[in-house]
Amino acid sequence: MERKVVVVDASVVVKWFVEEEFSEEARMLRDAYVDRIIDLAAPSLLPYEVLNALKYSGAFGEEELIEISNTLRDFQITLYELLGKVAEEAVRIAMRKGVTIYDASYVSLARHLNTVLYTADNKLVRKIDDKERVKHIMEFEL
Numbered sequence: 001m002e003r004k005v006v007v008v009d010a011s012v013v014v015k016w017f018v019e020e021e022f023s024e025e026a027r028m029l030r031d032a033y034v035d036r037i038i039d040l041a042a043p044s045l046l047p048y049e050v051l052n053a054l055k056y057s058g059a060f061g062e063e064e065l066i067e068i069s070n071t072l073r074d075f076q077i078t079l080y081e082l083l084g085k086v087a088e089e090a091v092r093i094a095m096r097k098g099v100t101i102y103d104a105s106y107v108s109l110a111r112h113l114n115t116v117l118y119t120a121d122n123k124l125v126r127k128i129d130d131k132e133r134v135k136h137i138m139e140f141e142l
Contacts, residue, residue, distance in 0.1 A: 007113065007116065008029065046077065107124075119137065
């Protein structure tokens with residue numbers, strides 16, 4: 001049986017490494033991936049965003065960030081380049097919904113893969129207003 005693919009954004013993946021609101025839900029999603037219940041996908045910018053957020057959190061030193069970088073690689077999340085129709089849709093979403101190209105790329109990828117994007121970004125959920133495609137991580141369930 002083919003596993004369901006879901007798109008995950010940096011706001012969720014950061015919570016795998018730091019204790020914040022909704023970290024428990026984010027780790028449930030991670031564990032479902034590790035247990036091979038679901039597959040994860042993201043735009044190729046995911047590692048950049050995660051490492052940048054963790055750097056500026058002040059919670060990690062240089063060696064720890066290098067280790068996290070390796071951990072992210074080891075997760076083998078399927079990463080997609082922002083090209084073609086996914087890029088075109090990301091630009092449309094960003095312009096029409098008033099979000100960043102970064103955020104719009106996650107939404108566009110979820111649409112392209114016909115799946116759900118899980119995010120911890122309340123503002124993004126509100127601005128996109130697509131309850132079937134963009135869900136807050138607190139809604140994650142198996």
